[in-house]
Amino acid sequence: MALEKYREKRSEEKTPEPFGGKPSGKELRFVVQKHDASHLHYDFRLEMDGVLKSWAVPKGPSLDPNIKRLAMMVEDHPYDYRDFEGIIPKGQYGGGTVIVWDEGTYEPSEPVEGDLKKQEENLLHQLHAGKLKIKLNGKKLKGEFALVKAYGRGENSWLLMKLEDKYATTRDITLKDKSVISKKTIVQMEKSPDKVYGKPNVKKESRLKDKTTEKKNDSRTH
Structure with missing residues (x-):
């Protein structure tokens, strides 16, 4: 699916969020981002069909099979979003702090014969059918999970x-x-957002040194 909805809600000039990116074609990626916006929640994203299919999970994932978490499907996100963490400016859509809570690769739970394209076709079929069974290989989330459409x-x-x-x-x-x-943590990122998508990882001290050097160079040339 194209990213019209994503782009309609955001301005490249006003947010550091990514707007593009292409998958490697070697593996399928997933990411879970913890997002402190108007309400704290977790964004669960699966690479599929060149974009990240996305769900907002208010209480976050659970490893207890007896617990079912509500997951609200939202607009597709661009592939590069999987690496995004930092601060979305206040007043912008989803304004708040984001960290990459977990990330890794994933695949269909049931083995699929063929290449990666066949796996994606299988996953898209499951998505349209309203029941996805997947195997996650993340740093925190591992093993089999299901995403099931909550009809009604x-x-x-x-x-x-x-x-x-x-x-x-x-x-x-x-x-x-x-x-x-x-x-x-979210709090630490909010206080010191020195790792923001699209911006060099330069600390305040470095910036001050650079400015001092610039002033000295200016004085020499005048």
Whole structure:
């Protein structure tokens, strides 16, 4: 699906969020971003058909097969969004702080004969049928999960649940609250957003040194 809805809601001049990117074609990626906007939630995203199919999960993923989490399907996001963390400016759509809570590769739970394209076709078929069974290979989330359309709860309502396997546990995985990229919590990222998509990772001290050097160079030339 094209990214019209995503682009309609955002301006490249006003937000550091990515607007493009192409998959490697070697593996299928997933990402879970913790997002402190008007309400704290987790964005669960699966690479499919060149974009990231996305769901907002208010309470975050659970590793307990007895717990079903509400997951609201939202607009497709560009592939490069999987690496985005930092701050979306206030007043912009989704304004708030974002960290990459988990990321990795994924595949259909049931083996699919053929190449990566065949896997994607299988996953898209499952998505349109309203029931996705996938295997995650992340840093925090591992094993089999299901995304099931919650008929009767609204057009975009789904349920995210862990399936029984060796990774299932009643332990609260959301207590592991740091980014797998920057190792920062949401609070730490908000206070020191020095790792922001599209901007060089330059700390304030470095900027001050650069400005001092510039002034000295200017004085020499005048």
